[in-house]
Amino acid sequence: MQAFRNCGLCASGNLFKGRTDFLVARRNMSVLRLSATCVQLLKDKTKINVFCSSPAHHQRLLRLVARSKAVAFSVSSGLCAVPFTQQVENLSHESLICRASCLVTDSANTYLSQTTLALVDAHTQYAKALHTLIALQKRYITSIGKLTPAEEGSIWQVIIGQRVEVSDRLEACKRFESNWMNAIHICELSAEAAYNSGAEHACTATKTNLQVAQSKVEEIRKISREAKKKLAETKAEEIQRMAEYVSSIDINDLEDIPEAYLRED
Template structure:
Protein backbone atom coordinates (compact mmCIF):
# COMPACT_ATOMS: atom_id res chain seq x y z
CA UNK A 1 0.00 0.00 0.00
CA UNK A 2 2.88 2.39 0.76
CA UNK A 3 4.44 1.67 -2.63
CA UNK A 4 1.09 2.25 -4.38
CA UNK A 5 0.69 5.61 -2.67
CA UNK A 6 4.19 6.57 -3.71
CA UNK A 7 3.49 5.69 -7.37
CA UNK A 8 0.24 7.69 -7.27
CA UNK A 9 2.01 10.73 -5.85
CA UNK A 10 4.74 10.53 -8.47
CA UNK A 11 2.16 10.18 -11.24
CA UNK A 12 0.30 13.28 -10.04
CA UNK A 13 3.56 15.22 -9.89
CA UNK A 14 4.41 14.11 -13.41
CA UNK A 15 0.99 15.13 -14.72
CA UNK A 16 1.11 18.56 -13.08
CA UNK A 17 4.59 19.19 -14.38
CA UNK A 18 3.54 18.23 -17.90
CA UNK A 19 0.62 20.65 -17.73
CA UNK A 20 2.87 23.49 -16.61
CA UNK A 21 5.37 22.81 -19.34
CA UNK A 22 2.72 22.56 -22.09
CA UNK A 23 1.11 25.78 -20.88
CA UNK A 24 4.44 27.53 -21.03
CA UNK A 25 5.00 26.16 -24.53
CA UNK A 26 1.85 28.00 -25.76
CA UNK A 27 3.29 31.33 -24.57
CA UNK A 28 6.69 30.67 -26.08
CA UNK A 29 6.04 29.10 -29.47
CA UNK A 30 9.20 30.64 -30.86
CA UNK A 31 11.33 28.27 -28.75
CA UNK A 32 9.73 24.88 -29.31
CA UNK A 33 12.86 22.80 -29.28
CA UNK A 34 14.06 24.13 -25.92
CA UNK A 35 10.78 23.51 -24.13
CA UNK A 36 10.40 20.15 -25.82
CA UNK A 37 13.79 19.08 -24.46
CA UNK A 38 12.91 20.36 -21.03
CA UNK A 39 9.62 18.47 -21.15
CA UNK A 40 11.24 15.22 -22.20
CA UNK A 41 13.98 15.58 -19.60
CA UNK A 42 11.46 16.28 -16.84
CA UNK A 43 9.25 13.39 -17.89
CA UNK A 44 12.22 11.03 -17.96
CA UNK A 45 13.44 12.18 -14.52
CA UNK A 46 9.99 11.87 -12.96
CA UNK A 47 9.48 8.51 -14.59
CA UNK A 48 12.70 7.25 -13.03
CA UNK A 49 11.66 8.75 -9.69
CA UNK A 50 8.28 7.10 -9.94
CA UNK A 51 9.97 3.79 -10.64
CA UNK A 52 12.14 4.18 -7.55
CA UNK A 53 9.09 5.05 -5.49
CA UNK A 54 7.42 1.88 -6.68
CA UNK A 55 10.27 -0.30 -5.41
CA UNK A 56 9.77 -1.07 -1.66
CA UNK A 57 12.78 -0.94 0.67
CA UNK A 58 13.61 -4.39 1.99
CA UNK A 59 15.60 -4.97 5.13
CA UNK A 60 18.37 -7.41 4.58
CA UNK A 61 17.93 -10.44 6.81
CA UNK A 62 20.98 -12.24 7.98
CA UNK A 63 21.24 -15.59 6.32
CA UNK A 64 21.90 -17.96 9.23
CA UNK A 65 23.14 -21.45 8.54
CA UNK A 66 22.16 -24.54 10.51
CA UNK A 67 25.53 -24.50 12.26
CA UNK A 68 24.99 -20.91 13.41
CA UNK A 69 21.51 -21.67 14.70
CA UNK A 70 22.72 -24.77 16.57
CA UNK A 71 25.60 -22.82 18.10
CA UNK A 72 23.22 -20.09 19.26
CA UNK A 73 20.83 -22.66 20.76
CA UNK A 74 23.73 -24.37 22.55
CA UNK A 75 24.75 -21.04 24.06
CA UNK A 76 21.20 -20.46 25.30
CA UNK A 77 21.20 -23.95 26.81
CA UNK A 78 24.39 -23.23 28.73
CA UNK A 79 22.97 -19.92 29.99
CA UNK A 80 19.79 -21.61 31.23
CA UNK A 81 21.64 -24.48 32.89
CA UNK A 82 24.04 -22.03 34.56
CA UNK A 83 21.08 -20.10 35.98
CA UNK A 84 19.57 -23.34 37.29
CA UNK A 85 22.91 -24.27 38.87
CA UNK A 86 23.28 -20.85 40.49
CA UNK A 87 19.84 -21.03 42.11
CA UNK A 88 20.26 -24.59 43.40
CA UNK A 89 23.77 -23.85 44.69
CA UNK A 90 22.50 -20.87 46.66
CA UNK A 91 19.63 -22.90 48.09
CA UNK A 92 21.91 -25.80 49.08
CA UNK A 93 24.49 -23.56 50.74
CA UNK A 94 21.77 -21.79 52.74
CA UNK A 95 20.31 -25.15 53.80
CA UNK A 96 23.73 -26.45 54.90
CA UNK A 97 24.38 -23.23 56.81
CA UNK A 98 21.07 -23.47 58.66
CA UNK A 99 21.73 -27.15 59.42
CA UNK A 100 25.14 -26.30 60.88
CA UNK A 101 23.60 -23.59 63.07
CA UNK A 102 20.95 -26.01 64.33
CA UNK A 103 23.60 -28.62 65.19
CA UNK A 104 25.75 -26.11 67.07
CA UNK A 105 22.69 -25.01 69.05
CA UNK A 106 21.96 -28.64 69.94
CA UNK A 107 25.56 -29.18 71.04
CA UNK A 108 25.38 -26.12 73.26
CA UNK A 109 22.14 -27.32 74.87
CA UNK A 110 23.52 -30.79 75.55
CA UNK A 111 26.71 -29.41 77.07
CA UNK A 112 24.66 -27.15 79.29
CA UNK A 113 22.65 -30.14 80.44
CA UNK A 114 25.76 -32.22 81.14
CA UNK A 115 27.39 -29.40 83.11
CA UNK A 116 24.32 -29.13 85.33
CA UNK A 117 23.83 -32.88 85.68
CA UNK A 118 22.87 -33.74 89.27
CA UNK A 119 22.22 -30.09 90.10
CA UNK A 120 18.76 -29.78 88.55
CA UNK A 121 15.41 -30.51 90.05
CA UNK A 122 13.26 -33.05 88.20
CA UNK A 123 11.11 -30.24 86.79
CA UNK A 124 14.14 -28.29 85.53
CA UNK A 125 15.65 -31.42 84.02
CA UNK A 126 12.38 -32.20 82.24
CA UNK A 127 12.20 -28.65 80.86
CA UNK A 128 15.69 -28.72 79.42
CA UNK A 129 15.07 -32.15 77.91
CA UNK A 130 11.98 -30.85 76.14
CA UNK A 131 14.12 -28.08 74.64
CA UNK A 132 16.78 -30.62 73.56
CA UNK A 133 14.18 -32.87 71.95
CA UNK A 134 12.72 -29.92 70.06
CA UNK A 135 16.19 -28.92 68.84
CA UNK A 136 16.90 -32.47 67.70
CA UNK A 137 13.72 -32.34 65.64
CA UNK A 138 14.94 -29.05 64.13
CA UNK A 139 18.25 -30.69 63.21
CA UNK A 140 16.46 -33.59 61.51
CA UNK A 141 14.27 -31.20 59.51
CA UNK A 142 17.30 -29.19 58.38
CA UNK A 143 19.08 -32.37 57.42
CA UNK A 144 16.15 -33.51 55.27
CA UNK A 145 16.11 -30.08 53.60
CA UNK A 146 19.81 -30.42 52.82
CA UNK A 147 19.26 -33.81 51.21
CA UNK A 148 16.40 -32.46 49.09
CA UNK A 149 18.36 -29.47 47.81
CA UNK A 150 21.47 -31.58 47.31
CA UNK A 151 19.55 -33.92 45.00
CA UNK A 152 18.32 -30.98 42.92
CA UNK A 153 21.79 -29.43 42.90
CA UNK A 154 23.38 -32.64 41.61
CA UNK A 155 20.82 -32.69 38.79
CA UNK A 156 21.81 -29.11 37.94
CA UNK A 157 25.49 -30.08 37.84
CA UNK A 158 24.76 -32.96 35.47
CA UNK A 159 22.64 -30.69 33.28
CA UNK A 160 25.48 -28.17 33.05
CA UNK A 161 27.95 -30.88 32.13
CA UNK A 162 25.64 -32.10 29.36
CA UNK A 163 25.14 -28.53 28.11
CA UNK A 164 28.91 -27.99 28.10
CA UNK A 165 29.45 -31.08 25.98
CA UNK A 166 26.74 -29.98 23.56
CA UNK A 167 28.23 -26.49 23.30
CA UNK A 168 31.69 -27.89 22.64
CA UNK A 169 30.49 -30.26 19.92
CA UNK A 170 28.52 -27.45 18.24
CA UNK A 171 31.49 -25.12 18.14
CA UNK A 172 30.44 -22.78 20.96
CA UNK A 173 33.74 -23.06 22.82
CA UNK A 174 33.25 -19.86 24.83
CA UNK A 175 29.88 -21.03 26.18
CA UNK A 176 31.42 -24.41 27.02
CA UNK A 177 34.25 -22.81 29.00
CA UNK A 178 31.86 -20.50 30.82
CA UNK A 179 29.49 -23.20 32.02
CA UNK A 180 32.34 -25.47 33.11
CA UNK A 181 33.84 -22.60 35.09
CA UNK A 182 30.46 -22.09 36.77
CA UNK A 183 30.31 -25.78 37.66
CA UNK A 184 33.77 -25.69 39.21
CA UNK A 185 32.86 -22.60 41.23
CA UNK A 186 29.66 -24.23 42.48
CA UNK A 187 31.54 -27.38 43.51
CA UNK A 188 34.04 -25.30 45.47
CA UNK A 189 31.36 -23.30 47.27
CA UNK A 190 29.35 -26.37 48.24
CA UNK A 191 32.49 -28.16 49.39
CA UNK A 192 33.36 -25.28 51.73
CA UNK A 193 29.84 -25.31 53.17
CA UNK A 194 29.96 -29.08 53.65
CA UNK A 195 33.17 -28.72 55.63
CA UNK A 196 31.34 -26.53 58.12
CA UNK A 197 28.50 -29.03 58.46
CA UNK A 198 30.98 -31.89 58.84
CA UNK A 199 32.68 -30.01 61.67
CA UNK A 200 29.31 -29.49 63.34
CA UNK A 201 28.49 -33.20 63.01
CA UNK A 202 31.85 -34.08 64.55
CA UNK A 203 31.17 -31.88 67.58
CA UNK A 204 27.71 -33.39 67.94
CA UNK A 205 29.14 -36.92 67.92
CA UNK A 206 31.73 -35.95 70.56
CA UNK A 207 28.98 -34.45 72.70
CA UNK A 208 26.94 -37.65 72.47
CA UNK A 209 29.91 -39.72 73.64
CA UNK A 210 30.45 -37.28 76.48
CA UNK A 211 26.78 -37.51 77.36
CA UNK A 212 26.86 -41.29 77.57
CA UNK A 213 29.95 -41.24 79.78
CA UNK A 214 28.66 -38.59 82.16
CA UNK A 215 25.19 -40.08 82.46
CA UNK A 216 26.69 -43.50 83.21
CA UNK A 217 29.06 -41.98 85.78
CA UNK A 218 26.19 -40.08 87.37
CA UNK A 219 24.08 -43.23 87.56
CA UNK A 220 26.85 -45.14 89.30
CA UNK A 221 27.38 -42.27 91.70
CA UNK A 222 23.69 -42.17 92.49
CA UNK A 223 23.59 -45.92 93.18
CA UNK A 224 26.56 -45.70 95.52
CA UNK A 225 24.94 -42.81 97.31
CA UNK A 226 21.75 -44.80 97.79
CA UNK A 227 23.67 -47.81 99.15
CA UNK A 228 25.49 -45.64 101.69
CA UNK A 229 22.26 -44.03 102.86
CA UNK A 230 20.56 -47.34 103.71
CA UNK A 231 22.73 -48.33 106.70
CA UNK A 232 22.59 -44.83 108.13
CA UNK A 233 18.81 -44.85 107.97
CA UNK A 234 18.74 -48.32 109.48
CA UNK A 235 20.96 -47.21 112.36
CA UNK A 236 18.84 -44.19 113.01
CA UNK A 237 15.79 -46.42 113.27
CA UNK A 238 17.56 -48.59 115.83
Protein backbone atom coordinates (compact mmCIF):
# COMPACT_ATOMS: atom_id res chain seq x y z
CA MET A 1 0.00 0.00 0.00
CA GLN A 2 2.94 2.33 0.73
CA ALA A 3 4.23 1.72 -2.80
CA PHE A 4 0.79 2.44 -4.22
CA ARG A 5 0.67 5.74 -2.35
CA ASN A 6 4.11 6.58 -3.64
CA CYS A 7 2.99 5.86 -7.19
CA GLY A 8 -0.14 7.94 -6.69
CA LEU A 9 2.01 10.77 -5.43
CA CYS A 10 4.17 10.51 -8.56
CA ALA A 11 1.14 10.63 -10.82
CA SER A 12 -0.99 13.25 -9.09
CA GLY A 13 1.43 15.31 -7.04
CA ASN A 14 4.14 15.82 -9.64
CA LEU A 15 2.71 15.05 -13.07
CA PHE A 16 -0.39 17.24 -12.80
CA LYS A 17 0.92 19.87 -10.45
CA GLY A 18 0.29 23.51 -11.32
CA ARG A 19 -0.57 25.22 -14.59
CA THR A 20 3.03 25.34 -15.82
CA ASP A 21 3.54 21.61 -16.39
CA PHE A 22 3.49 22.11 -20.14
CA LEU A 23 7.07 23.42 -19.85
CA VAL A 24 8.34 19.96 -18.82
CA ALA A 25 6.07 17.68 -20.84
CA ARG A 26 8.81 15.20 -21.72
CA ARG A 27 9.81 14.67 -18.09
CA ASN A 28 6.21 14.20 -17.08
CA MET A 29 5.87 11.42 -19.64
CA SER A 30 8.67 9.55 -17.86
CA VAL A 31 6.87 9.92 -14.54
CA LEU A 32 3.64 8.73 -16.14
CA ARG A 33 5.27 5.61 -17.51
CA LEU A 34 6.87 4.74 -14.16
CA SER A 35 3.62 5.32 -12.29
CA ALA A 36 1.66 3.19 -14.75
CA THR A 37 4.16 0.35 -14.25
CA CYS A 38 3.78 0.50 -10.49
CA VAL A 39 -0.02 0.53 -10.65
CA GLN A 40 -0.05 -2.38 -13.09
CA LEU A 41 2.20 -4.43 -10.83
CA LEU A 42 0.08 -3.70 -7.79
CA LYS A 43 -3.10 -4.68 -9.62
CA ASP A 44 -1.68 -8.07 -10.61
CA LYS A 45 -2.03 -10.26 -7.53
CA THR A 46 0.28 -12.95 -8.91
CA LYS A 47 3.11 -10.50 -9.40
CA ILE A 48 2.52 -9.02 -5.98
CA ASN A 49 2.95 -12.43 -4.40
CA VAL A 50 6.13 -12.99 -6.39
CA PHE A 51 7.60 -9.71 -5.29
CA CYS A 52 6.64 -10.34 -1.69
CA SER A 53 8.07 -13.85 -1.70
CA SER A 54 11.36 -12.95 -3.36
CA PRO A 55 13.70 -10.47 -1.58
CA ALA A 56 15.41 -9.66 -4.87
CA HIS A 57 12.15 -8.73 -6.53
CA HIS A 58 11.15 -6.75 -3.45
CA GLN A 59 14.36 -4.73 -3.67
CA ARG A 60 13.73 -4.17 -7.35
CA LEU A 61 10.28 -2.75 -6.65
CA LEU A 62 11.68 -0.41 -4.04
CA ARG A 63 14.31 0.86 -6.47
CA LEU A 64 11.59 1.47 -9.06
CA VAL A 65 9.51 3.50 -6.60
CA ALA A 66 12.58 5.42 -5.46
CA ARG A 67 13.44 6.25 -9.06
CA SER A 68 9.96 7.61 -9.68
CA LYS A 69 10.34 9.80 -6.60
CA ALA A 70 13.68 11.11 -7.82
CA VAL A 71 12.25 11.99 -11.25
CA ALA A 72 9.27 13.69 -9.68
CA PHE A 73 11.57 15.66 -7.39
CA SER A 74 13.71 16.79 -10.33
CA VAL A 75 10.60 17.91 -12.21
CA SER A 76 9.35 19.89 -9.22
CA SER A 77 12.77 21.48 -8.73
CA GLY A 78 12.89 22.44 -12.42
CA LEU A 79 9.50 24.13 -12.15
CA CYS A 80 10.66 26.11 -9.13
CA ALA A 81 13.67 27.36 -11.12
CA VAL A 82 11.58 28.55 -14.09
CA PRO A 83 10.24 32.09 -13.59
CA PHE A 84 6.60 32.39 -14.59
CA THR A 85 4.75 35.69 -14.80
CA GLN A 86 1.20 35.92 -15.91
CA GLN A 87 0.75 38.95 -18.14
CA VAL A 88 -2.66 40.51 -17.99
CA GLU A 89 -3.72 41.94 -21.36
CA ASN A 90 -4.53 45.62 -21.31
CA LEU A 91 -8.10 46.01 -22.54
CA SER A 92 -8.64 49.65 -21.67
CA HIS A 93 -10.42 51.96 -24.08
CA GLU A 94 -7.21 53.85 -24.80
CA SER A 95 -5.34 50.66 -25.66
CA LEU A 96 -8.09 49.38 -27.95
CA ILE A 97 -8.32 52.73 -29.77
CA CYS A 98 -4.53 52.75 -30.23
CA ARG A 99 -4.59 49.26 -31.74
CA ALA A 100 -7.48 50.16 -34.02
CA SER A 101 -5.67 53.26 -35.26
CA CYS A 102 -2.62 51.12 -36.07
CA LEU A 103 -4.80 48.79 -38.13
CA VAL A 104 -6.24 51.79 -39.97
CA THR A 105 -2.77 53.10 -40.83
CA ASP A 106 -1.73 49.66 -42.10
CA SER A 107 -4.72 49.51 -44.43
CA ALA A 108 -4.20 53.10 -45.56
CA ASN A 109 -0.54 52.43 -46.35
CA THR A 110 -1.51 49.37 -48.41
CA TYR A 111 -4.08 51.40 -50.35
CA LEU A 112 -1.53 54.15 -50.94
CA SER A 113 1.15 51.78 -52.19
CA GLN A 114 -1.24 50.10 -54.65
CA THR A 115 -2.63 53.35 -56.05
CA THR A 116 0.87 54.83 -56.31
CA LEU A 117 2.09 51.80 -58.25
CA ALA A 118 -0.91 52.01 -60.60
CA LEU A 119 -0.47 55.75 -61.17
CA VAL A 120 3.27 55.47 -61.83
CA ASP A 121 2.68 52.65 -64.31
CA ALA A 122 -0.09 54.62 -66.06
CA HIS A 123 2.14 57.68 -66.46
CA THR A 124 4.98 55.48 -67.71
CA GLN A 125 2.77 53.99 -70.41
CA TYR A 126 1.45 57.44 -71.29
CA ALA A 127 4.98 58.81 -71.71
CA LYS A 128 5.92 55.86 -73.92
CA ALA A 129 2.85 56.45 -76.10
CA LEU A 130 3.78 60.12 -76.42
CA HIS A 131 7.34 59.32 -77.48
CA THR A 132 6.04 56.87 -80.08
CA LEU A 133 3.74 59.55 -81.46
CA ILE A 134 6.61 62.05 -81.52
CA ALA A 135 8.72 59.60 -83.56
CA LEU A 136 5.88 59.10 -86.04
CA GLN A 137 5.36 62.85 -86.37
CA LYS A 138 9.07 63.45 -87.01
CA ARG A 139 9.10 60.71 -89.61
CA TYR A 140 6.16 62.34 -91.32
CA ILE A 141 7.82 65.79 -91.26
CA THR A 142 10.93 64.52 -93.01
CA SER A 143 8.84 62.87 -95.74
CA ILE A 144 6.60 65.83 -96.59
CA GLY A 145 6.44 66.25 -100.37
CA LYS A 146 8.15 62.92 -101.00
CA LEU A 147 5.24 60.50 -100.54
CA THR A 148 2.52 59.28 -102.83
CA PRO A 149 -1.09 59.73 -101.74
CA ALA A 150 -1.27 56.04 -100.79
CA GLU A 151 1.84 56.25 -98.64
CA GLU A 152 0.56 59.48 -97.15
CA GLY A 153 -2.71 57.81 -96.16
CA SER A 154 -0.94 54.81 -94.61
CA ILE A 155 1.26 57.00 -92.45
CA TRP A 156 -1.69 59.03 -91.25
CA GLN A 157 -3.63 55.91 -90.33
CA VAL A 158 -0.76 54.91 -88.05
CA ILE A 159 -0.51 58.41 -86.57
CA ILE A 160 -4.24 58.56 -85.88
CA GLY A 161 -4.15 55.15 -84.21
CA GLN A 162 -1.26 56.29 -82.01
CA ARG A 163 -3.14 59.44 -81.05
CA VAL A 164 -6.05 57.27 -79.90
CA GLU A 165 -3.69 55.25 -77.74
CA VAL A 166 -2.25 58.43 -76.23
CA SER A 167 -5.77 59.57 -75.39
CA ASP A 168 -6.57 56.22 -73.73
CA ARG A 169 -3.38 56.34 -71.69
CA LEU A 170 -4.20 59.85 -70.55
CA GLU A 171 -7.67 58.72 -69.39
CA ALA A 172 -6.05 55.92 -67.37
CA CYS A 173 -3.75 58.48 -65.74
CA LYS A 174 -6.73 60.62 -64.74
CA ARG A 175 -8.58 57.62 -63.33
CA PHE A 176 -5.68 56.42 -61.21
CA GLU A 177 -4.91 60.00 -60.23
CA SER A 178 -8.32 60.20 -58.56
CA ASN A 179 -7.74 56.97 -56.62
CA TRP A 180 -4.29 58.15 -55.59
CA MET A 181 -5.59 61.46 -54.27
CA ASN A 182 -8.16 59.57 -52.18
CA ALA A 183 -5.37 57.39 -50.78
CA ILE A 184 -3.34 60.50 -49.89
CA HIS A 185 -6.31 61.96 -48.01
CA ILE A 186 -7.00 58.71 -46.15
CA CYS A 187 -3.35 58.37 -45.12
CA GLU A 188 -3.30 61.91 -43.79
CA LEU A 189 -6.40 61.27 -41.71
CA SER A 190 -5.11 57.91 -40.43
CA ALA A 191 -1.76 59.46 -39.45
CA GLU A 192 -3.56 62.15 -37.48
CA ALA A 193 -5.76 59.55 -35.78
CA ALA A 194 -2.74 57.43 -34.88
CA TYR A 195 -0.96 60.43 -33.37
CA ASN A 196 -4.00 61.41 -31.30
CA SER A 197 -4.39 57.85 -29.98
CA GLY A 198 -0.76 57.61 -28.88
CA ALA A 199 0.57 55.45 -31.74
CA GLU A 200 3.38 57.81 -32.72
CA HIS A 201 5.33 55.08 -34.53
CA ALA A 202 2.37 54.34 -36.83
CA CYS A 203 1.93 58.06 -37.49
CA THR A 204 5.61 58.48 -38.37
CA ALA A 205 5.61 55.46 -40.69
CA THR A 206 2.52 56.71 -42.53
CA LYS A 207 3.98 60.18 -43.04
CA THR A 208 7.17 58.64 -44.40
CA ASN A 209 5.16 56.55 -46.87
CA LEU A 210 3.30 59.68 -47.93
CA GLN A 211 6.53 61.49 -48.71
CA VAL A 212 7.91 58.56 -50.70
CA ALA A 213 4.70 58.17 -52.71
CA GLN A 214 4.47 61.88 -53.50
CA SER A 215 8.12 61.92 -54.57
CA LYS A 216 7.66 59.00 -56.98
CA VAL A 217 4.50 60.44 -58.50
CA GLU A 218 6.07 63.87 -58.96
CA GLU A 219 9.05 62.29 -60.70
CA ILE A 220 6.91 60.39 -63.20
CA ARG A 221 4.71 63.45 -63.75
CA LYS A 222 7.80 65.38 -64.74
CA ILE A 223 8.63 62.73 -67.37
CA SER A 224 5.10 62.98 -68.78
CA ARG A 225 5.26 66.78 -68.91
CA GLU A 226 8.56 66.66 -70.78
CA ALA A 227 7.09 64.22 -73.30
CA LYS A 228 4.07 66.49 -73.84
CA LYS A 229 6.37 69.45 -74.33
CA LYS A 230 8.37 67.59 -76.97
CA LEU A 231 5.14 66.61 -78.74
CA ALA A 232 4.05 70.26 -78.83
CA GLU A 233 7.43 71.26 -80.26
CA THR A 234 7.14 68.56 -82.91
CA LYS A 235 3.66 69.78 -83.78
CA ALA A 236 4.93 73.32 -84.22
CA GLU A 237 7.74 72.06 -86.39
CA GLU A 238 5.27 70.14 -88.55
CA ILE A 239 3.09 73.21 -89.06
CA GLN A 240 6.09 75.30 -90.02
CA ARG A 241 7.34 72.66 -92.43
CA MET A 242 3.92 72.38 -94.05
CA ALA A 243 3.73 76.16 -94.49
CA GLU A 244 7.13 76.20 -96.15
CA TYR A 245 6.15 73.36 -98.45
CA VAL A 246 2.90 75.01 -99.53
CA SER A 247 4.61 78.34 -100.20
CA SER A 248 7.30 76.66 -102.28
CA ILE A 249 4.93 75.16 -104.86
CA ASP A 250 2.95 76.85 -107.58
CA ILE A 251 -0.65 77.81 -106.84
CA ASN A 252 -1.83 75.77 -109.80
CA ASP A 253 -0.40 72.64 -108.27
CA LEU A 254 -2.50 72.88 -105.12
CA GLU A 255 -4.95 70.34 -106.52
CA ASP A 256 -2.18 67.74 -106.47
CA ILE A 257 -1.36 68.31 -102.81
CA PRO A 258 -2.73 65.52 -100.60
CA GLU A 259 -5.61 66.51 -98.35
CA ALA A 260 -3.51 65.79 -95.25
CA TYR A 261 -1.17 68.65 -96.13
CA LEU A 262 -4.07 71.11 -96.24
CA ARG A 263 -5.73 70.04 -92.98
CA GLU A 264 -6.07 72.34 -89.97
CA ASP A 265 -4.59 70.83 -86.82
